[in-house]
Amino acid sequence: MARKAQPAGGYATGKDVAQRAGVSTITVSRVFNPAWEGKIRPETVERVRQVAQELNYRPNGVARSLVNRRTNIIAVVIGQSAGFFYSEILTDLVRRIQKSGRQALVFSLDLYDDVARILEQVAQHRVDAVVVTSSALRTDVMRPLEDMGMPVILFKRSAEQTNISGIWCDERQGALLAADCLLRTGCRQIGIVAHPHGGTGRAQAFAEELARQNITPVQTVWGDYSYESGQQAARKLLTDHQLDAIFCEEDTMAMACLDVAREEFGLRVPDDLAIIGFDNNTAAALPAYNITTVAHPIVDMLDALMEAIEQVTCDPHTPVRRQFEMSLLERSTTK
Missing domain, CATH: 3.40.50.2300 (Response regulator)
Structure with a gap:
């Protein structure tokens, strides 16, 4: 069927569509409102959308916002x-x-x-x-x-x-889960990679749980949740200390720590060094990483x-x- 000409004077309006489809302007508005999906007869929806396509009609979001405030x-x-x-x-x-x-x-x-x-x-x-x-x-x-x-x-x-x-x-509760995981597997020389301005409280809660077990984190190194900052943090921690675990406030930094530990320091993970991340992003679950992490629902x-x-x-x-x-x-x- 050939497309009909657009109404003279510019853009087609809901009134133009209503007149040609034989329905009210309210019906036209409801057809294009997701809140009304499934509440209008299918044949009406099909007729209105067909006419709208013929007229190249698009709902006016600006006008709708003026009406609805x-x-x-x-x-x-x-x-x-x-x-x-x-x-x-x-x-x-x-x-x-x-x-x-x-x-x-x-x-x-x-x-x-x-x-x-x-x-x-x-x-x-x-x-x-x-x-x-x-x-x-x-x-x-x-x-x-x-x-x-x-x-x-x-x-x-x-x-x-x-x-x-x-x-x-409850990110403090999540950090306690991470601390408990490392402590019950015998880790005691633990480094932390945290964001200096993250404000999540993860690293603080993690360190407080270690303190309750009379353990002090060996060192906290800052990272901005990027892979590069995770690499730099891992190099500093593993160069300066003999660690048996690293807790990272975010998975991307944990991935970087894993790569540096294995490829640059020749460490076996988890036999020589355990690593825990946070957030459960998709990349951390890939077989090449398969990182233990704390997950949100x-x-x-x-x-x-x-x-x-x-x-x-x-x-x-x-x-x-x-x-x-x-x-x-x-x-x-x-x-």
Whole structure:
């Protein structure tokens, strides 16, 4: 069937589609609203979409936002040094946001960025809510987030001491699992690779658990969750000390430590050196690494995050808070 000409005067409107399809403009709006999927007769949906295709009609998101007082845009703020783990989360989160009929607007917050400037950019887009990942958080970010005047949801960072929403894991409990794994296998000379500004509390909780067993970490070396920083940390630890274990705050750095230990120092893992990571990213589970790690229930957390987005956009004054437990995945880098 030949495509009919577009209405004179520019873009086709919902009214044009409604007139040609023989339905109301409300029906046209509902056909293109994901919230109404499955609630309209299939033959009506097919007829409306066919006419829309003929007229090259696209729903006007700007007009819809003026009516609803919502932009249907969710801002996602992520740190640059986020590693594989956050890349995987970001892909899934954007897909989920789009499936809900919204759009994601991603902002990158570098360690040295002016926090106020980045948050001002977010505010200029009049987004319906802001999701901030823990990789983007420094201590000085919390107060500006609380003062933004729009719904903010922390993801993978506790919101207990704030007046904003949050979906997070008990990362201290996760760090205790890692410490217990090393201690019960006889490790005593333990090094730590941690992020100096991560704010997760993982390394601190890990060291505190060692202290309860009268063990002091041999040394803590800083890394920014990148592979290169993990390499540098491993070289320093293994050059300066005779270790039997390394705890890394993030899996990418643990992967680097494993490569350096085996390839540069000729160590057998886990016989000579045990290594534990954190986050359970996909790469760490590859056969070449198969790293013991502490895992988040990511699917459940993302489900909870989407529920939180729905709730805070309807009721921005009531914070939503959910905490999840973590689990230890024992693989081939520990005994």
